[in-house]
Amino acid sequence: MLKIDNQLLQEIYAECRRAWPEEACGIVVGQVGSHLVATQVIPVRNLQNELHQSDPKRYPRDAKTAYVIDPKEIERIAREARDKGEAIVSMFHSHPEHDVYFSREDQDMAAPWGEPLFPHMSYLVVSVTAGEIKGASEFYWDLESKKYVERKIS
Amino acid sequence: MSIKVRIPTPLQKLTNNQGEVEVKGNNVKEVLEALEADFKGFRERLYDDQGQLRRFVNIYVNDEDIRFLEGEKTAVKKGDELSIVPAIAGGN
Numbered sequence: 001m002l003k004i005d006n007q008l009l010q011e012i013y014a015e016c017r018r019a020w021p022e023e024a025c026g027i028v029v030g031q032v033g034s035h036l037v038a039t040q041v042i043p044v045r046n047l048q049n050e051l052h053q054s055d056p057k058r059y060p061r062d063a064k065t066a067y068v069i070d071p072k073e074i075e076r077i078a079r080e081a082r083d084k085g086e087a088i089v090s091m092f093h094s095h096p097e098h099d100v101y102f103s104r105e106d107q108d109m110a111a112p113w114g115e116p117l118f119p120h121m122s123y124l125v126v127s128v129t130a131g132e133i134k135g136a137s138e139f140y141w142d143l144e145s146k147k148y149v150e151r152k153i154s
Numbered sequence: 155m156s157i158k159v160r161i162p163t164p165l166q167k168l169t170n171n172q173g174e175v176e177v178k179g180n181n182v183k184e185v186l187e188a189l190e191a192d193f194k195g196f197r198e199r200l201y202d203d204q205g206q207l208r209r210f211v212n213i214y215v216n217d218e219d220i221r222f223l224e225g226e227k228t229a230v231k232k233g234d235e236l237s238i239v240p241a242i243a244g245g246n
Contacts, residue, residue: 023245023246048243048245054221055221058206058209059209061245065245065246066243066244066245066246067243067244067245068241068242068243069241069242069243071212071239071241071242072217074242091242093244095246096246098246101246103244103245103246105243105244105245105246106244106245108210109210109240109241109242109243109244110244112164112208112210112240113164113165113199115164116164117162117163117164117240117242123244
């Protein structure tokens, strides 16, 4: 589970409002110990529109209902975090005009072959309706049930 | 032609926990076929029922995404490194 203070949460919410009506996405860097403790929020570009435009058959959704992060961005952020003795502890994205939940698509992408890509990392999902934050939850991988489970944040 | 392939952590159980393996091939398709021949289980994880690379599977040759090269026909040569990188993505 992730410990994240209100100031960092507000940074995430600001990015989600800015990107609305499209999905925002970004990385949360922090300390890994007995708890994950967030220290930095890094918004990143949502590539979904570019993929959708170049290959609409393969990527039928646009950025209003999906997000994709450039893996090179993630590598760079992970490397910079490592240099500070930190790590990527969470990733956030927004659901414009939709509630907070970890969708089928979110689960498939987080654990594409039935196992999580990043078992120690959680996902934050923020609902934005009419440009305003409606709620947020953390979804973390539960080792026993082998599923993502929800912890409400707001 | 022997090509180095970087395997993402969730698939390393197919390669006896090796993060890097060497297989033969002259283009991306041949390298991925050789990977299946040497370590069973890659095809079904990388390709869908229609034989297309799955949407969440990105393949890089050195640092270039093959979607912006010639896809699976992208040629590879000795010393090249192919990386299998799962997409970081989702949606509502």
